[in-house]
Amino acid sequence: MNKKPIYILGTGLSHNGSAVLLKDGQICVAIEKERITRIKHDGGNDTAAIQYCLETEGIQLSDVDLIVQCENFEIPPRDFFRGERLFKGNEVPKLISISHHLAHAYSAVGTSPFTSCNVMVIDGCGSPLEQYLLLDQNQKESIASDVFNVVQMQCEKDSFYHFDGQNMIPLFKDFSEMSDLSSSEITLPTTKHSIGGFYATISNYVFGNMDDVGKLMGLAPYGKSGVYDYEVFEFINDRLFIKEDWKPFLDTPSNGYTFFKEHFEYYANVAKWAQEQVEKAVLQCIKLRTKQFPHENLCYSGGVALNAVANAKLEDSNVAQSIYFEPAASDNGLALGCAFYGWLSYLKQPKKQPNSSTCFGKHYSKETILHAYEEYKPELKMIAFFEEPELLQYSAEALLHGKTIGWFQSGSEFGPRALGRRSILAHPGRENMKNHINATIKFREDFRPFAPAVLQEKVQDYFEVGRKSPYMILVDRTKKEHLKNLKNVTHKDGSARVQTVEASWNPKFYNLIQAFYELSGIAVVLNTSFNKKGMPIVETPKEAFDLFKETALDVLVIENFVFLKN
Incomplete structure (x- = not known):
């Protein structure tokens, strides 16, 4: 007989609001509110983020065993907080509150x-x-x-x-x-x-x-x-x-x-x-x-x-x-901490070893992608790849020839950095590529840098310290002999905010960089978040299509579909 899983819902109601669902002590879904409402740093009421988590997991609120919440300056009431809440009128599940720094602390230990x-x-x-x-x-x-x-x-x-x-x-x-x-x-x-x-x-x-x-x-x-x-x-x-x-x-x-x-x-x-x-x-x-x-x-x-x-x-x-x-170190991580507090401290359950992934968003089906594409058919043509190696070869060749790619794969990242699920990718050494992306795709200030995403085992070849940095949260320095090939991902002072990519939890992105390496001799791609200035990172296929249309992006890859402008 299957034992009913224990679900704990963590909800952060500060700015950068978010919701996280733990299933038997492991994260099964997590989303930042801004990804749903499309309002940068959105916080306050938690209904949208919680509904996303419940729907993605396919459960009801009544299946949740415990809710843990955290705001900043107040303890949000059960029924209303900047609007009506999902728990209004229900005595269950139990709702408890924790303090702000305690939530930050548990978010770090739970994912560490x-x-x-x-x-x-x-x-x-x-x-x-x-x-x-x-x-x-x-x-x-x-x-x-x-x-x-x-x-x-x-x-x-x-x-x-x-x-x-x-x-x-x-x-x-x-x-x-x-x-x-x-x-x-x-x-x-x-x-x-x-x-x-x-x-x-x-x-x-x-x-x-x-x-x-x-x-x-x-x-x-x-x-x-x-x-x-x-x-x-x-x-x-x-x-x-x-x-x-x-x-x-x-x-x-x-x-x-x-x-x-x-x-x-x-x-x-x-x-x-x-x-x-x-x-x-x-x-x-x-x-x-x-x-x-x-x-x-x-x-x-x-x-x-x-x-x-x-x-x-x-x-x-x-x-x-x-x-x-902690990759989601700011207030977007509060919900993580709330959920882990519930599991570890309140229910006294043993800590589960995380798998290092930070990607806990919804997976969009083939049907959903094709349905979203219907609206854009007159303007975009589609190529469907049935074999992943063919898709990766096509994408790597596009990067080699100076094309920019909107890269949309599987569940979205939780936290401020795009790590190869909702990314814009480009050649790290192509002349003027940095300025092109800032001016015509991101629409942001020209001084802002881009990150190098490098195969984990190659990081010491390209960067002086060669530290492991899977969450793009540490800087290194580009080695002098690679400055030319990495000019678009090396900052003014020679520094680079490196992302080391591992096959264990980022296999498709890893394999794409590997395919680019085989073609170019460079085991690094330019990686930046799939958004433009002032906009949250895209969450749905429709948002990806919209951004593709209104920017100078050359190629859009959603799962195994490639879209090009007519």
């Missing part, structure tokens, strides 16, 4: 290879102190005593935990009071003293918005070190604080892209200074915590953990023997 480890969480702003103490009772001792001397609202800014294989034990938690947003000078968007808040502030200063703080990391290599000598961060009694004396020198905020371009060198120097300050602060903070509480394994999560340059320096610093960087 470790059975025990320490966990660092660094972001802009987590749960308010009162909410944390309400949800995590009897855990005051991990909080610095002077936190309790502050009268105004304070929120989590960095947290250090130990995971013993089942439970998360807080070792050191820091909080910061909120910023006074009425002030006329530069203020951090949420908390006064967080690394993530500082980075978002400088991003807003440089670009005039906080839509994509990762752009700052892409701009920094164009700047010079040492132009500004202000130190932003200091540690007092092991707690991180932000000084005030650097704020007056930032007196020329950008008022749009034209202004930014006119003053490019100035903003690039500011970005370089800010990036270096963040790298120093991250390393100092983590070294301080790991010195107090050593362990051979470290997990790292929270929005700041997406900084691939700081991450590489952290890995090189040997603060731990093994470091796992």
Whole structure:
């Protein structure tokens, strides 16, 4: 007799909302809300994301054993949160809430290879102190005593935990009071003293918005070190604080892209200074915590953990023997953490070993693809390949001849990076390809870099450190002898945000790069996300067709179908 599986639903209701379904402790479906609603960084109400998970798995809400939720500043009610919720009027399944940094921490340990480890969480702003103490009772001792001397609202800014294989034990938690947003000078968007808040502030200063703080990391290599000598961060009694004396020198905020371009060198120097300050602060903070509480394994999560340059320096610093960087480190990963908390801590079930994949989206059938194609038949012609090797040979030859490919395969990636399921692919060394993709396909700033996707076993041939980097979350440096062939995926300063591709969980993408290698002698392709500026990565075949039509993409591959413009 088959035992009924245990389903746990994790739901994140902060910005970058998401839902995750665990089946017997393993992720079976996960989706970010923005992929469904097509609104970048969409959060709040969780109905759309949860329905996607239930429909994909083919179950009802009544089949779910437990729901675990997390927001940021509040504990969402069962019936309504920015709209009606699916659980309205139902007593079951049971719904529990966890604090913000705890969700980040569990998202890292649940997807990591470790059975025990320490966990660092660094972001802009987590749960308010009162909410944390309400949800995590009897855990005051991990909080610095002077936190309790502050009268105004304070929120989590960095947290250090130990995971013993089942439970998360807080070792050191820091909080910061909120910023006074009425002030006329530069203020951090949420908390006064967080690394993530500082980075978002400088991003807003440089670009005039906080839509994509990762752009700052892409701009920094164009700047010079040492132009500004202000130190932003200091540690007092092991707690991180932000000084005030650097704020007056930032007196020329950008008022749009034209202004930014006119003053490019100035903003690039500011970005370089800010990036270096963040790298120093991250390393100092983590070294301080790991010195107090050593362990051979470290997990790292929270929005700041997406900084691939700081991450590489952290890995090189040997603060731990093994470091796992959570691929969905920002708030899109909260739902993962909620689900794993439910399995590990609430139900006390043993941790299951993950298979390293981050791709948990819906698989679209042949019928769905052909149905979506009906609308585009007059404009697009289709070639159907019945044998995968033929498809891969065709696609590799297209790349060799300078064609750009929209590559849509199987279930979508969970997290901010396209890893070969919803990607735009191109030749890494073709003259002017980087500018062409930025200008006519992505419609984004020309300074922004693209990633090299390289066969795992070849990474040391092309890159100086040759580190394993399956989630495009660490930078390396391109070896001099390969700079020409990798010019479109090597940044201004010689760095590259590498993705190492493994056959074990990314077989079709691996085999495509292998086919390109056999034709070109280069075991690397240019990989960027299948979207344009301001748009979430495509989720459905229809969205892929629409983007193919409105951009200069040459070829669209959806599963084993190839589409070309007439």
